[in-house]
Amino acid sequence: MNNRALGAKASSTIMRDERASLPRVRVAVLGSSRVGKSDLLYRQTVPINGTPVELEVIDVSGSNSDKFPAEQIQWADACLVVYSVTDRSSFEYATEVLTALRRTPTSGSPAHGPAGASAPMPLALLGNKTDLDHLRQVTTTDGQSASAAHNASFSEASVADNSGDLYRCVDRLLAEVRTPLRTRKFSVTKMLGSLIGNLS
Numbered sequence: 001m002n003n004r005a006l007g008a009k010a011s012s013t014i015m016r017d018e019r020a021s022l023p024r025v026r027v028a029v030l031g032s033s034r035v036g037k038s039d040l041l042y043r044q045t046v047p048i049n050g051t052p053v054e055l056e057v058i059d060v061s062g063s064n065s066d067k068f069p070a071e072q073i074q075w076a077d078a079c080l081v082v083y084s085v086t087d088r089s090s091f092e093y094a095t096e097v098l099t100a101l102r103r104t105p106t107s108g109s110p111a112h113g114p115a116g117a118s119a120p121m122p123l124a125l126l127g128n129k130t131d132l133d134h135l136r137q138v139t140t141t142d143g144q145s146a147s148a149a150h151n152a153s154f155s156e157a158s159v160a161d162n163s164g165d166l167y168r169c170v171d172r173l174l175a176e177v178r179t180p181l182r183t184r185k186f187s188v189t190k191m192l193g194s195l196i197g198n199l200s
């Protein structure tokens with residue numbers, strides 16, 4: 001193995017080790033077929049309320065996109081429900097999913113604190129494919145009303161355009177996820193820094 005390969009291996013090990021110790025936040029993506037879910041999926045380290053967490057955005061619809069994945073959302077810390085603004089039936093399915101999610105008791109997933117101390121699951125509704133405005137079957141007002149009725153945040157985006165709307169939508173959703181306490185580390189450096197700061 002040459003130095004470059006060794007270096008790459010070492011840094012990937014460090015990244016893996018760092019990631020392994022981070023609290024994990026999982027966002028479940030739900031929605032009908034062909035609404036654009038696969039472009040939404042990612043995994044990366046992000047800060048939530050100042051704490052770095054390992055964020056996973058995962059499609060839980062599986063092969064049968066029109067069946068409510070009750071079991072798969074049990075581990076989720078937040079849900080992102082997606083429809084296409086060009087497909088009325090995908091919007092209707094999204095509103096059914098929001099209703100079902102609001103009825104589903106939240107589990108004791110790490111980001112929601114100890115089991116039993118359940119807070120409402122943070123939900124976001126996302127209308128995708130706004131670049132196809134001429135084919136619209138769902139108005140912005142429809143989306144806003146449905147999200148307000150289910151206490152979900154609302155965004156529209158063109159995921160294909162990669163305009164940053166998606167990240168703003170996920171950011172808003174994450175702001176509602178309580179910071180996981182499970183593996184938060186006590187920072188001696190920070191504590192010393194603030195002590196010295198207070199003394200000087």
Ligand SMILES: Nc1nc2c(ncn2[C@@H]2O[C@H](COP(=O)(O)OP(=O)(O)OP(=O)(O)O)[C@@H](O)[C@H]2O)c(=O)[nH]1
Nearest residue numbers: 032033034035036037038039065129158159160161
């Ligand atoms: N015009 C446009 N097309 C999009 C956009 N997002 C996704 N698509 C297209 O929509 C089609 C379906 O996207 P997918 O990501 O496969 O949809 P999905 O929801 O994962 O579909 P399933 O795997 O069947 O559940 C693809 O051809 C995408 O290229 C968008 O913002 N605008």
